Amino acid sequence: MANPIIPDKSVVTTCAYCGVGCGFKAETHQGRLVRMTPWKEGKANHGHSCIKGRFAFDYYISDDRVTTPLIRASIDDPWTLVSWEKAIQHAASELRRVQAKYGTKSVGAISSSRCTNEEIFLVQKFARAVLGNNNIDNCARICHSPTQFGLSATVGWGAASQHFDSILQADVIMIVGANPTEGHPVFGSLMKRRVRQGAKLIVIDPRRTETVESAHIKADVHLSLRPGTNVAVLDSIAHVIVREKLYNEAFVRARCEWDEFERWTEFVSSDRYAPEVIGPTAGLDPELIRKAARLYASGPNSAIYYGLGVTEHSQGSTGVMCLGNLSLACGMLGREGVGVNPLRGQGNVQGGSCLGSWPHVFSGYRFVTDDEVRGSFEKDWGVTLDAEPGLRLPNMFDAALAGNFRGMFIMGEDPVQSDPNQNHIIEAMRQMECVVIQDLFLNETSKYAHVFLPGSSSLEKDGTFTSAERRVNRVRKVVEPLAGYQDWEIVVMLMNAMGYLATYDHAGQILDEIARLSPAYKGISFELLERIGSAQWPCDEAAPEGTEVLHREKFPRANGRGTFMLTEYVPTAERTNDTFPLLLTTGRILTQYNVGTQTRRTQNNRWHSEDVLEISAHDAHIRGIRDGERVKVSSRFGCTELKAKFSERVGSGIVYTTFHHAETRINVVTSDLSDWATNCPEYKVTAVEVVKVASEQTAKRAAKKKREHVVTA
Amino acid sequence: MLWSELRDLKDDVDFGTPPRAGAEVTLTVDGHTISVPAGSSVMLAAAKAQRNIPKLCATDTLEAWGSCRLCLVEIEGRSGYPASCTTIVAEGMAVTTQSEQLQRLRKGVLELYLSDFPAEDVDGGWSEFHTALAQGGVTTHPYEPVETHLSTPVDVSNPYFLFDPAKCIVCNRCVRACEEIQGTFALTVQGRGFDSKVAAGQDQPFFESDCVSCGACVQTCPTQALIEKSLFEGDYIRG
Numbered sequence: 001m002a003n004p005i006i007p008d009k010s011v012v013t014t015c016a017y018c019g020v021g022c023g024f025k026a027e028t029h030q031g032r033l034v035r036m037t038p039w040k041e042g043k044a045n046h047g048h049s050c051i052k053g054r055f056a057f058d059y060y061i062s063d064d065r066v067t068t069p070l071i072r073a074s075i076d077d078p079w080t081l082v083s084w085e086k087a088i089q090h091a092a093s094e095l096r097r098v099q100a101k102y103g104t105k106s107v108g109a110i111s112s113s114r115c116t117n118e119e120i121f122l123v124q125k126f127a128r129a130v131l132g133n134n135n136i137d138n139c140a141r142i143c144h145s146p147t148q149f150g151l152s153a154t155v156g157w158g159a160a161s162q163h164f165d166s167i168l169q170a171d172v173i174m175i176v177g178a179n180p181t182e183g184h185p186v187f188g189s190l191m192k193r194r195v196r197q198g199a200k201l202i203v204i205d206p207r208r209t210e211t212v213e214s215a216h217i218k219a220d221v222h223l224s225l226r227p228g229t230n231v232a233v234l235d236s237i238a239h240v241i242v243r244e245k246l247y248n249e250a251f252v253r254a255r256c257e258w259d260e261f262e263r264w265t266e267f268v269s270s271d272r273y274a275p276e277v278i279g280p281t282a283g284l285d286p287e288l289i290r291k292a293a294r295l296y297a298s299g300p301n302s303a304i305y306y307g308l309g310v311t312e313h314s315q316g317s318t319g320v321m322c323l324g325n326l327s328l329a330c331g332m333l334g335r336e337g338v339g340v341n342p343l344r345g346q347g348n349v350q351g352g353s354c355l356g357s358w359p360h361v362f363s364g365y366r367f368v369t370d371d372e373v374r375g376s377f378e379k380d381w382g383v384t385l386d387a388e389p390g391l392r393l394p395n396m397f398d399a400a401l402a403g404n405f406r407g408m409f410i411m412g413e414d415p416v417q418s419d420p421n422q423n424h425i426i427e428a429m430r431q432m433e434c435v436v437i438q439d440l441f442l443n444e445t446s447k448y449a450h451v452f453l454p455g456s457s458s459l460e461k462d463g464t465f466t467s468a469e470r471r472v473n474r475v476r477k478v479v480e481p482l483a484g485y486q487d488w489e490i491v492v493m494l495m496n497a498m499g500y501l502a503t504y505d506h507a508g509q510i511l512d513e514i515a516r517l518s519p520a521y522k523g524i525s526f527e528l529l530e531r532i533g534s535a536q537w538p539c540d541e542a543a544p545e546g547t548e549v550l551h552r553e554k555f556p557r558a559n560g561r562g563t564f565m566l567t568e569y570v571p572t573a574e575r576t577n578d579t580f581p582l583l584l585t586t587g588r589i590l591t592q593y594n595v596g597t598q599t600r601r602t603q604n605n606r607w608h609s610e611d612v613l614e615i616s617a618h619d620a621h622i623r624g625i626r627d628g629e630r631v632k633v634s635s636r637f638g639c640t641e642l643k644a645k646f647s648e649r650v651g652s653g654i655v656y657t658t659f660h661h662a663e664t665r666i667n668v669v670t671s672d673l674s675d676w677a678t679n680c681p682e683y684k685v686t687a688v689e690v691v692k693v694a695s696e697q698t699a700k701r702a703a704k705k706k707r708e709h710v711v712t713a
Numbered sequence: 714m715l716w717s718e719l720r721d722l723k724d725d726v727d728f729g730t731p732p733r734a735g736a737e738v739t740l741t742v743d744g745h746t747i748s749v750p751a752g753s754s755v756m757l758a759a760a761k762a763q764r765n766i767p768k769l770c771a772t773d774t775l776e777a778w779g780s781c782r783l784c785l786v787e788i789e790g791r792s793g794y795p796a797s798c799t800t801i802v803a804e805g806m807a808v809t810t811q812s813e814q815l816q817r818l819r820k821g822v823l824e825l826y827l828s829d830f831p832a833e834d835v836d837g838g839w840s841e842f843h844t845a846l847a848q849g850g851v852t853t854h855p856y857e858p859v860e861t862h863l864s865t866p867v868d869v870s871n872p873y874f875l876f877d878p879a880k881c882i883v884c885n886r887c888v889r890a891c892e893e894i895q896g897t898f899a900l901t902v903q904g905r906g907f908d909s910k911v912a913a914g915q916d917q918p919f920f921e922s923d924c925v926s927c928g929a930c931v932q933t934c935p936t937q938a939l940i941e942k943s944l945f946e947g948d949y950i951r952g
Binding site: 034035051217 | 714716719720722723755774826834836837838839872873874893894895897920925926927928929932937940941943944945946
């Protein structure tokens with residue numbers, strides 16, 4: 001029979017993939033998920049979807065899903081299947097043993113942007129109230145920590161100033177270091193709609209992405225800059241705006257710190273930021289920089305959307321500040337159609353950021369060193385909390401190698417695969433005496449773990465996600481947890497086993513605690529979300545149903561004014577030379593998601609079964625590499641092998657790959673440099689050399705040919 | 714303005730054409746007075762007045778197209794039977810959505826569609842087309858088909874959804890969704906008249922075309938010609 005199954009139940013929930021936060025109706029038949037259809041009332045997607053959210057959900061019933069807790073004495077032993085009770089007791093006693101032996105601060109916790117707000121909040125509570133230290137970090141460290149830092153410094157809050165729909169009122173759209181049609185497809189479609197209606201498009205990206213040119217879309221200006229020169233180019237754009245007096249003086253006088261503005265104009269108008277100077281540095285035609293500057297300043301509504309191409313640099317925070325500066329100077333904040341908006345990679349990076357999963361701040365970015373703030377948490381939680389900021393994720397690994405960090409609780413993260421300089425991390429992980437992992441699958445990191453607690457997918461639990469537009473969306477349980485417990489319940493069990501009494505009847509009570517202790521979430525509750533669907537923070541008495549556009553009247557800074565940061569361009573220490581003449585930059589593709597934990601377990605693999613190295617035909621030719629051949633990519637840090645693919649998307653001198661497959665091990669190659677302010681790794685710039693794998697002989701011939709080519713060129 | 718088109722959508726209602734923002738225009742639909750923003754279609758006004766008009770090629774996430782001829786209405790002072798999806802409301806307009814003549818016209822349209830639809834899949838189907846058949850009281854057709862699309866092969870190349878051309882009524886919704894909503898422009902209708910058919914890319918299998926599998930076409934298809942494979946136990950067998 002060709003008649004399709006009629007779903008018998010439909011639950012409205014939120015997509016677990018990227019930061020767009022699409023609403024979906026999860027339809028089940030006899031308790032089994034049979035399809036996901038986009039929810040027309042989803043505020044971010046309005047009934048639209050992408051391949052990941054709509055179709056790639058089978059990972060949750062993948063054969064290799066772990067559904068029984070596992071323990072082992074050493075990482076060289078095989079895993080033993082145990083009961084939940086035994087696993088929790090073992091994890092608890094081992095973490096306490098490590099603390100007794102090496103000190104309270106010898107353990108820490110990592111949460112993930114894959115988890116719900118409630119789980120993220122609970123894990124940081126676990127670190128602070130149960131482990132008794134502030135060693136808590138999350139994966140936003142390696143993607144959007146510079147957003148938090150850079151935007152806070154200029155406009156006051158490290159979050160998107162707009163809602164996604166705001167783009168429908170933009171006249172000029174500037175996309176910096178982002179590729180929305182691949183990374184944030186539903187937003188990408190919205191952006192393309194607006195461009196087809198006539199909005200102008202500026203794209204700043206080393207690659208000629210689909211955002212630059214696709215059906216009925218062509219960027220008015222594409223600045224295909226050399227990786228690592230963001231700050232120089234953005235300063236040069238500012239230079240043109242200031243020199244040509246294209247800034248919005250009335251806005252700056254009314255809303256910003258004028259003295260700081262004057263200091264900034266003096267700084268950027270320096271000749272060293274003239275397009276004629278920066279152009280050659282960045283590999284750009286100076287006129288294009290001028291054109292971009294004039295277009296952005298002319299508006300009337302210009303909106304900036306940016307991604308990891310801005311943040312994952314040694315000057316990531318500076319790059320974000322540049323964007324804050326530009327939008328303030330041109331008065332592109334505080335209304336619909338304008339703004340500065342980070343496009344966040346994971347479903348809940350914004351939640352991970354704002355709910356205190358950081359070693360130095362509680363939820364709402366309030367410092368652990370602040371006695372009053374800490375006091376309010378101590379009162380609510382009934383324990384004394386540590387006033388000293390804890391270790392950041394990379395510092396935890398460093399401390400492990402230094403000998404004073406020996407235990408970790410990792411929820412929904414795979415740092416061994418996703419973090420930079422893999423060999424260093426593996427060495428650090430080997431030093432640990434107790435690593436507790438809570439995840440759906442065994443992964444690269446669990447190779448170094450002692451306890452594995454089988455977690456629940458977002459289809460199996462209740463909670464909320466906060467999307468990239470600050471929207472708190474409800475996650476609803478669609479099917480029963482395969483391993484028996486929702487993730488937050490597992491953390492509660494662990495807290496209780498370690499002697500801290502935590503009692504929650506349902507996830508909504510954790511959200512109530514978040515609301516009680518976090519000003520921006522004050523008005524948010526399951527009841528509110530049930531009633532109005534979703535709400536963007538800040539949500540409080542003044543905005544009982546949330547806030548779509550930030551900064552309408554003032555900026556959330558002490559004096560209510562926006563300010564300007566001096567953003568000196570400092571070239572990254574990672575540079576090309578004769579040995580490593582190419583720049584490797586990394587990114588993502590539509591059909592795969594992040595390190596691929598979910599999508600690689602679905603049919604999405606049919607589209608992208610392996611990561612390939614995009615290389616220009618020119619660079620390939622002088623190395624004797626043919627399209628589709630396996631090549632070795634090596635950097636100062638390590639090497640890996642993958643298949644070369646000729647591409648017109650990258651210019652000469654640049655190679656590009658994705659990081660979706662563990663086998664690629666591309667993070668063995670990426671550098672250990674990181675953002676000066678936040679330690680966000682510099683994934684986007686690594687000097688490499690690419691040689692054909694075939695034979696050393698061939699490689700030598702190719703090198704000779706290259707030398708000859710350089711001589712004659 | 715696109716703004717209200719997206720933000721005023723409701724999950725449990727299909728207004729038939731996108732909501733609009735504008736000054737209120739008042740009209741009557743089957744005697745019920747209703748005010749809707751200028752620029753709205755008669756179909757949307759009728760939906761707001763709870764006088765739903767049958768439709769197949771119209772949905773409120775896409776601009777009106779006017780090809781299925783099921784949404785015909787009578788408008789006082791106008792000749793003929795205009796399609797309510799492509800007719801814009803006007804002040805004082807008096808619309809009739811139900812009459813014997815309209816019933817007859819709609820039945821004729823549905824019978825024609827039914828004559829080129831797999832007969833075995835009429836019972837038990839649950840698409841918008843099946844609903845329209847039920848509402849129109851159409852279970853059979855008087856035609857002796859000479860030529861049909863019933864033996865056109867099914868495209869199962871995409872891992873997630875299939876396309877069964879035998880169930881396609883060429884209403885263009887998938888093509889428009891690919892353009893207007895997704896912005897990929899991977900689909901088209903090629904050929905004329907009886908030969909017109911939905912084609913992906915350069916008339917390729919979906920998987921090999923520039924389709925990005927966003928699902929917008931599957932979501933909007935009114936006949937389940939484009940449908941999720943996950944809704945079938947085992948392989949898809951037509952009929």
